[in-house]
Amino acid sequence: MAATEQTIKQVNTLGSSDYKYGFSTEVDEIRPPKGLNKEIIKFISAQKDEPEWMLEWRLNAFKVFNKLPKPQWAKLNIPEIDYQDCYYYSIPKSLKDKPKSLDDIDPEILKTYEKLGIPLKEQKMLSGIAVDAVFDSVSVATTYKKQLSDLGIVFCSISEAVKTHPELVKKYLGSVIPVSDHSFAALNSAVFTDGSFIYIPEGVRCPVELSTYFRINAMNTGQFERTLIIADKESYVSYLEGCTAPMRDENQLHAANVELVALDNAEIKYSTVQNWYPGDKEGKGGIYNFVTKRGACRGKNSKISWTQVETGSAITWKYPSCILQGDNSKGEFYSVAITNNMQQADTGTKMIHIGKNTSSKIISKGISAGKANNTYRGLVNILSKAKNARNFTQCDSLLIGNQCGAHTVPYIQSSNSDSMVEHEATTSKINEDQLFYCQQRGLNSEDAVGLIVNGFCKEVLQHLPMEFAVEAQKLVAISLEGSVG
Amino acid sequence: MLEIKNLHVSIEENKIIKGLDLSINKGEVHALMGPNGSGKSTLSYVLSGKDKYEINDGTIDYNGKNLLELDVDERANEGLFLAFQYPMEIPGVQTSFFLKTAINSKRKYLGQSEMDALEFAKLMKSKAEELNISTEMLKRDLNVNYSGGEKKKQEILQMSMLSPKMAILDETDSGLDIDALRIVSEGVNKLRNSENSFLVITHYQRLLNYIKPDFVHIIADGKIVKSGDYSLALELEEKGYEEISQTA
Ligand SMILES: Nc1ncnc2c1ncn2[C@@H]1O[C@H](COP(=O)(O)OP(=O)(O)OP(=O)(O)O)[C@@H](O)[C@H]1O
Ligand SMILES: [Mg+2]
Numbered sequence: 157m158a159a160t161e162q163t164i165k166q167v168n169t170l171g172s173s174d175y176k177y178g179f180s181t182e183v184d185e186i187r188p189p190k191g192l193n194k195e196i197i198k199f200i201s202a203q204k205d206e207p208e209w210m211l212e213w214r215l216n217a218f219k220v221f222n223k224l225p226k227p228q229w230a231k232l233n234i235p236e237i238d239y240q241d242c243y244y245y246s247i248p249k250s251l252k253d254k255p256k257s258l259d260d261i262d263p264e265i266l267k268t269y270e271k272l273g274i275p276l277k278e279q280k281m282l283s284g285i286a287v288d289a290v291f292d293s294v295s296v297a298t299t300y301k302k303q304l305s306d307l308g309i310v311f312c313s314i315s316e317a318v319k320t321h322p323e324l325v326k327k328y329l330g331s332v333i334p335v336s337d338h339s340f341a342a343l344n345s346a347v348f349t350d351g352s353f354i355y356i357p358e359g360v361r362c363p364v365e366l367s368t369y370f371r372i373n374a375m376n377t378g379q380f381e382r383t384l385i386i387a388d389k390e391s392y393v394s395y396l397e398g399c400t401a402p403m404r405d406e407n408q409l410h411a412a413n414v415e416l417v418a419l420d421n422a423e424i425k426y427s428t429v430q431n432w433y434p435g436d437k438e439g440k441g442g443i444y445n446f447v448t449k450r451g452a453c454r455g456k457n458s459k460i461s462w463t464q465v466e467t468g469s470a471i472t473w474k475y476p477s478c479i480l481q482g483d484n485s486k487g488e489f490y491s492v493a494i495t496n497n498m499q500q501a502d503t504g505t506k507m508i509h510i511g512k513n514t515s516s517k518i519i520s521k522g523i524s525a526g527k528a529n530n531t532y533r534g535l536v537n538i539l540s541k542a543k544n545a546r547n548f549t550q551c552d553s554l555l556i557g558n559q560c561g562a563h564t565v566p567y568i569q570s571s572n573s574d575s576m577v578e579h580e581a582t583t584s585k586i587n588e589d590q591l592f593y594c595q596q597r598g599l600n601s602e603d604a605v606g607l608i609v610n611g612f613c614k615e616v617l618q619h620l621p622m623e624f625a626v627e628a629q630k631l632v633a634i635s636l637e638g639s640v641g
Numbered sequence: 642m643l644e645i646k647n648l649h650v651s652i653e654e655n656k657i658i659k660g661l662d663l664s665i666n667k668g669e670v671h672a673l674m675g676p677n678g679s680g681k682s683t684l685s686y687v688l689s690g691k692d693k694y695e696i697n698d699g700t701i702d703y704n705g706k707n708l709l710e711l712d713v714d715e716r717a718n719e720g721l722f723l724a725f726q727y728p729m730e731i732p733g734v735q736t737s738f739f740l741k742t743a744i745n746s747k748r749k750y751l752g753q754s755e756m757d758a759l760e761f762a763k764l765m766k767s768k769a770e771e772l773n774i775s776t777e778m779l780k781r782d783l784n785v786n787y788s789g790g791e792k793k794k795q796e797i798l799q800m801s802m803l804s805p806k807m808a809i810l811d812e813t814d815s816g817l818d819i820d821a822l823r824i825v826s827e828g829v830n831k832l833r834n835s836e837n838s839f840l841v842i843t844h845y846q847r848l849l850n851y852i853k854p855d856f857v858h859i860i861a862d863g864k865i866v867k868s869g870d871y872s873l874a875l876e877l878e879e880k881g882y883e884e885i886s887q888t889a
Contacts, residue, residue, distance in 0.1 A: 560753060588692075593729040595713035596689050596722075597739070597799065598746035604714075611733025611782070 192239045194218065197346055198246050204315045207322065215222075217335045217345030224339040233500060234471060237444070242378050242409060244347045288313060288352045288368040297532035300364060310355040311366055314382050315541035317353035324355055328386055332415035332452045332479070340446045344413040348382035351412070356391040356422075361473075365621050367396040370510045381412035387422035389455060394425040394621055406433025410469075411448040420455030420482065425463070427620050429628055431635075432468035437497040437526070462505065463619040465628045467635040470499060475533065477506035480514035480542075487516040490616040492628075494609075494635050495528030495560070504534035504565075509542035509575070518549040519571040524560035525636055531563040535578055538570040545575035553583040554612050556605070556636065606633030642667050642807055642840045643708075648699035650680075650863075653887050657683045659863035661699075665807070668835040672841050672849055672874060673842045675860035676882045681842045682726055684860075685809045689723040690716050717749070718750035720806030724796035724813050726842075731783040736795065739783045740765060742801055747803060767800050772830070773824050787878075789816035801832055808832075809840045814848040826851030846878040861886050 188199045197218055201211040264593075288311065304311050310321060318325050335345045352368045368383065387393055410432065416424050426449075435442025451460035462476040472495075478487025489505035507516035522530040536547045553562035564581050586608060596605035610617070610629050620628055643665040650658035657680045665671050675681055687694050688701070690713040701708040708716065731739065743875050745755045756764075769776060772794055784792050793813050800808055810829070814822055829839065841852060849857070849871065857873040858865045859882070866886050867873065877885055 203879075587729075590729050590731055592691050592713065593725065594731070596717050596725075597743040597803070598714055598717040598750065599742060600714045600746070603742070603746065607734055607739075608731060611731055614733035 159160070160430070160555075165500070169512045174383055181193070188243070188245055190241055190243050192242070192244060192343075192347070196244050200347060200349065203245065204318070206315075206318055209322075209326070210318050213330070214346050214348075217342050218347075220336050221339055221342035223347055224336070224342055225387070226339050234473075237409065239343075244378055244380070245349060249439065254474075257564075267332075279476045286365075304364075307360055307363070308357040309360060309362055310353065312353055314348070314351045314353045314384060317384070321353070321355065324386065325353070325384070328384055328415065328417055329382075330415075332417060332450045333413050333448050337448065340411050341413055341448050344380050344382060344411050344448070346381045348413065351383040351414075352382040352385075352395075353383070354385040354395065356387045356392060356393045358388040359390045361386075361391065362393040365394050365396055367398070369398045378409040378411065381410065381414070383412070383414040383416075385416045385424060385426070387416075387418045387424050387458075389422060391419075392423045392425075394427070396427040396429070396621060396624060398429050398431070409444045409446065412449070414447070414449040415530070416449075416451035416460055418451065418453050418455060418458035418460050418482075418485075421457045422455060423459040423461075425461045426476070427623075427624065428462075428464040428466070429620075429624060429631065430464065430466045430472070431631060434468045434497070434499050434635075435470040442499075443468065445469035445472045445474065447472075447474035449474060450479065451477070451487070452479045453482050453487060453511075453518075455483045455485070456482040456511070458482050459486040459488075461486075461490070461619070463490040463616065464492070464503075465613075465617070465620070465631065466491070466493040466501060466503060467631055469501075472499075472501040472503055474503050475505055477508070478516065479508045479510065480516065480545075481510045482514075483511040484513045485511055486514070489516075489518045489520070490619045491520045491532075492523070492613045492616045492632065493530055493532075494523045494632065495525070495530045496635060497526040497528060499526075499528045501529070502531040502533055504532045506535040507547060509536075509538040509545040509547070509572075512541070512543045513545070515543055515546040516548075517616055518547070518551075521616055522551070522553045522562050523556070523609055523636070524553070524562050525556035527559045529561045529563070531565060533565045535567040536569070536579070537567075538572050538575045540571040542572055543574060545572060547575075547577045549577075549579045551579075551581045553581075554609065555583065555585045602636075603633075606634055609633070609636060642669075642704060643704040643840075646700045647700065648684075648687070649697040650683060651695050651697055652683070652693060656697075657863055658687070661860070661864055663858065663865060665838045665840060667838060669856065670833065670839040670852060670854045672854040672857045673840060673860055674844065674857065674874065674877060680861045681860060682811055685726075685811045685840075685842065688716075688809060689713060689721060695728075714746070714805060715750075718747050720837075721827075722800050722805035722808045724793075724800055724808065724810045726815075727809040728784050728792040730764055730785045730787075732785050734783050735779075736781060736783045736819055737765060737779040740779070740799060743799065744802060759856055768798055771801070771824075772798050772828050774798055774822075790818060790821050793817055794821060794825060799826050801828055804832060804837075806837050807840070808837070809842070811839075811842045812844065814843050814845060822848065823851060846874045849874050859885060868869060876878040 173486060184374060188196055194215065197214050201214060211529060330345065335342050344634060354366055354589050356362055416426060420425050432445055453460055460478050464476065466472050476489060480487050487507050491503060493501045493503050495501045496586035505518055518534060520532045522532055524530040532551045534549065538545045549566060551564045555562055562583055567577055568577050588606055591604050594607060595601060610632050617625055617628055645661060645663040648658050648661040673681055696709060741761055748755060764827060766776060769779060774794055784795060794817055796813060813825065817825060841854060854871060857869055857871060860869040
């Protein structure tokens with residue numbers, strides 16, 4: 157049997173049972189009825205003890221949402237989403253009054269995180285990484301809080317920040333992604349539940365990786381993440397998010413809004429390892445991952461770098477973007493997107509050059525297997541004032557098998573004659589001779605595919621924080637192999 | 642070690658190997674020589690299990706196993722090694738990482754634990770030194786931008802690290818400079834023992850001055866037309882394929 161054929165077979169047999177994080181946790185939940193309406197929004201706000209201004213902000217966003225059409229342009233086959241048939245809020249009862257210490261947290265929940273490889277207890281905490289753990293609609297715990305606050309760094313859940321740092325939240329929330337941007341952005345603004353808030357004060361280099369781990373547990377429940385990261389002048393932070401969900405036959409929605417703001421000479425490095433449940437091989441179930449991520453390089457010489465490894469979700473729709481306002485600011489986007497079986501991904505980035513001497517770099521690696529579709533969609537927009545702007549884009553697609561698809565849709569708009577835009581794109585099939593060579597050296601066909609695909613993605617993976625690079629490599633191999641667990 | 646009987650192979654309806662017999666015992670070195678297109682590389686691919694080749698007739702026994710029933714990686718892990726005529730480039734994969742993966746695949750197959758990092762580094766260093774390969778080179782992506790000769794040396798490094806039972810060298814000498822030829826040959830000779838066997842495919846008698854074969858076979862149009870000892874290579878050098886095949 158041809159090596160690739162064999163691989164394709166193996167890839168095809170990759171059933172849902174191979175998803176390592178597919179278990180669910182038995183907890184009593186607080187959950188208002190299904191449906192999207194003002195009452196639900198008021199309920200969420202009240203549950204979180206929010207100040208009046210926050211509720212008003214939400215209600216206004218809901219008004220906007222009702223007026224906006226659904227975005228149409230992605231090359232995705234998205235079933236009609238019935239917003240009324242979904243829960244918008246679910247928290248474990250035991251977390252209603254935010255536990256004061258880890259000892260007060262339901263042991264079942266602590267166990268969940270331990271199983272996921274994210275221990276929250278002090279003795280077992282991951283070294284060099286501070287974690288905010290979000291379970292359905294609520295943040296469970298944040299580690300290393302004290303050590304960080306000694307440096308003036310704020311790292312907490314967004315719900316908490318609304319109360320403890322209202323001036324920062326008011327100033328920056330919605331300043332990068334306007335509520336009216338598109339319907340998912342408006343929906344998120346109306347019903348967002350939890351996510352992380354980070355503020356790095358002027359001149360501080362955050363000494364550890366900050367990280368949020370999102371876990372969807374409850375059934376039929378949408379997760380509306382809201383994350384806001386502000387790097388003040390001359391500061392630096394590296395942030396990583398990870399995501400998993402139980403295996404369920406119904407589709408579930410994760411609609412996130414993530415806003416980053418970098419002031420003068422500040423740098424934000426944002427990494428994602430997304431491994432939501434992808435659905436089974438017939439395409440049943442799985443997470444709809446509709447994410448708006450946008451960073452504003454507001455200050456001069458500021459830098460925002462997005463690195464993403466997208467292996468999960470039934471549908472991924474996300475375009476982490478940079479608005480390069482400050483002179484000499486830099487935006488980077490490094491992406492690996494893997495789709496297998498019936499998965500669909502439409503992902504890419506937007507680089508909006510506004511300031512002088514701004515530069516951007518885009519490296520995208522798309523891998524499709526099974527019957528999956530994978531689209532890179534990118535926009536490089538150079539405005540007239542962006543003198544001497546530079547962009548380099550490279551999009552490579554790798555196909556495994558004959559039933560999958562790869563598409564590259566780069567838009568380039570330049571209103572400036574002394575700017576320079578370079579674009580390179582390749583599409584290739586996994587090379588039989590390379591596979592044979594590896595197998596002749598004793599690697600089985602799965603390992604051979606994993607090795608070659610990892611080589612293909614190396615340029616992107618090497619931008620992940622060290623601690624996660626190895627995990628990500630394994631994930632890349634696993635999501636194509638069928639040897640999970 | 643290896644017993645090929647009445648082998649017939651075709652690819653996309655083209656008959657390439659047409660009734661080939663070859664028997665290689667433990668501890669023996671066989672040289673295979675023959676004109677371009679006579680089926681030498683095809684034979685090496687069939688032995689290592691590359692797909693797309695159709696086996697129309699014949700049997701291949703490898704240490705008591707039916708070789709044709711084993712997968713490519715099983716054959717490799719059972720000690721069959723092919724030094725490629727055209728080694729593949731694998732972008733993004735460090736040569737040293739590849740070596741380690743190969744060694745550990747074999748160990749896993751044999752039910753052994755992974756080689757520890759230090760032991761591996763030592764082994765790689767000593768073998769690389771023997772072949773005059775710099776450790777800097779091993780940090781580069783496998784075969785990417787290696788020169789023709791460097792790729793061939795890399796194959797021999799892999800071979801000596803995996804210490805196969807049955808090694809097939811497909812024109813390893815082509816592209817090697819004079820010094821490299823000597824070094825590579827020494828590498829092969831060092832590996833030679835009473836337990837392993839080699840099939841050395843070459844166009845040049847010169848290589849056989851360094852790696853002394855026990856037997857020399859001449860293949861033409863998919864069949865072995867003449868076999869002999871080392872002197873056959875000398876005779877071939879003198880007379881050329883045409884005349885030798887006629888006297889067969
Ligand atoms: N995929 C293929 N389709 C058709 N013919 C093929 C294919 N692959 C090889 N051949 C033919 O098979 C014959 C044997 O090729 P092979 O590579 O085995 O020769 P060789 O003896 O190794 O030659 P060289 O000395 O040049 O390396 C050649 O005529 C070649 O053209
Ligand atoms: Mg050949």
